Amino acid sequence: MAAGAFAAGRATAADGEAPPAARDAFAFRGPHQSGIVTPAQDRLHFAAFDVTTGSRAQLVALLKAWTEAADRMMRGLPAGEIGPVEGSSLLPPDDTGEAIGLPASGLTITFGFGPTLFRDEQGRDRFGLAERQPSALHTLPHFPGDMLDPARSHGDLCVQACADDPQVAVHAIRNLARIGFGTVAVRWSQLGFGRTSTTSTSQSTPRNLFGFKDGTANVKAEEPDALDEHIWVAPEDVSGGAAWLAGGSYLVTRRINMRIETWDRQPLGDQEAFVGRTKGSGAPLSGGEEFTEPDFSMPGSDGPVIAQDAHVRVVHPDFHGGARMLRRGYNFVDGTDSLGGLNAGLFFIAFVRDPDTHFTPIQTAMAKSDAMMEYLKVTGSAVFAVPPGIGDGEYVGQALFEQQ
């Protein structure tokens, strides 16, 4: 059985770093970070960190250590060089051990930098990076209906760990957090199950907790031109101090609670009218099947057959200058709230070339006129700059810290 080989890989990591089978391992290094166009895995553990040190050198040391550990874990190896059970019995192991015997499980680890890494709330330069802060990297404006919990929002750094096995994703965040003690502290973290988007045409469209297919119109890995146009930061976007971000992207997270119980009481016809698609096949109400382009001008009995406030219309690229996102969100259920209702919804993740043009206008339109908003409550929000990928011998974010 395949898992045995991986177990051996982990166990013998110290002597020769036996590579696990490549079929479920992605490369950590490359022109772009992994975990963006990588076919969306089934599970998520996302963590935001605050930097607790004032030392730039310590911060750089952490990024080097994180790079090392992330590279190893994505290969299916233990976080540390010694391993979970191979070291001294007098020392705590340098890997926490819950992934012993588990394959790489498609793990990707993606790092990002929040606006507060560059300047604190008073606008002070924290680590000599202020002049390198990209102009689009700023806290999102307040959107109508936002009920943000500061304890679920923002952060200096972020780590997105995605894998097909939840234990592998949690193992990654847990070990990175542990490596960070003294330099960073976890501000918040979010578990997700059930990807709500496809990032590859090879994947079928999954459903969100409203029961509808989600992310049908996502930018996909097989669309290189669209990725350049909508997802990757181009050199001309970030001249001067922010040049380090070219080839990177921006990551927006929104913790969108669904008012599940109320939604479930809406008649099917109303649910479909709010979304603008049929619940079964996901076809737009203007007809056809899932991937048929919606016809927003097709007349219906009372106005267009896809209503003016239908979600699919309000957020469609046609009404936002063609702006598209690469969505990579996950369903979440954090148990129940104090009244017995599901504390559940969509942990929205989008990668965009510029949040000011590719996220904020769409979110504003949605908050203002989307019929679905009645059943949503946004409780968390954050934005990060995702540096480009790195080559051999480099550490994540090196261009930011060492840019000439």
Place this chain on the structure above:
Amino acid sequence: MRKPLLVALVAALPLFAACTENTDRSEAADGGESRTITVTSTDDGCDLSATEAPSGTLTFEVANKGSAVTEFYLLGEDGQRIVGEVENIGPQLSRELVVSAPAGSYVTACKPGMKGEGIRDDFTVTASDQEPTAGTDDAAVDQALESYEDYVQEQTEQLVDKTGQFVALYKAGEDDRARALYPDARTHWERIETVAESFGDLDPKMDAREADLEPGQKWTGWHRIEKDLWPPADGYQALSAKLTFTVDQVANGSRGLLEEVANGKVTGEEEIWSHTDLWDFQANVDGARVAFEGLEPIVEQKDPELADTLESRFAELQKLLDAQRAGDGFVTYDQLAQDEVQALANAVNALAEPLSRLTAAVLS
């Protein structure tokens, strides 16, 4: 709450019909396949799998094979009276029409492109042992609508009156008296909230909470005053026009008011400064109950079990609210123990779930 399908559904009070996709087919199955009729609507055709069916609950499975949005109607013998309709069927999509049809002669019509008379044909329903009971007489419907319109009218008048008093007190600096009147005046808004929300921007002007605002939007209305900073906007005049309703508007309004309770009041989100959430809670429940009670004679005929359930669930919820009464009003939300909030939330869910079936029941 939002009701975008309202207008489309009720243009002609289809009291004997409901269009739905998630119908319980057990009845149809009991009566054999003949009670399920497939309809293929094309740009120039309307093909039915049968032109005859036994009386009872009939299911028309309408598939649109044409290129434009289509509609399907079951009409009375006169070709005028709408027995049932299903609208907005996009190309290559399918929807179901479920109707309870007594024996008689009917007319079917597909309307590709939603234009003209449609492509019509005769349809016969033969007598069977599942003959539906007589439909609701129009008088019962008229009575229900009239009493609800009167209720809305009366609440509107009191709303305008008490709001005027409240504003006068606030402007005069009589803060204690204004505070005392605040939950009372709002009661009349909350009782008819789903109606008030149908008036353009009246709701955001009057009832916006701080978190609802977009950047640059001027904050006006109740909650601004609640925070004791700003005089109110004038806006209630728009309400004074005489309103008319359809039965499913009334039924959906009842459901919507309970959603308001579930989303804002039971959680204490509505009145974060004054904590007078239970006044709003009671007012929403009042409005929902009045709407239900007006329709109750119809529901009792169509679905007696649902009528019984709703009646007892309303009573159970009211009992919990009554336990929180203090003086002329209620204790404030911050005085509620967690287990009391939980009990209220449970009772709201217990009522809201069957209440979500009210509209379909009165239209069935």
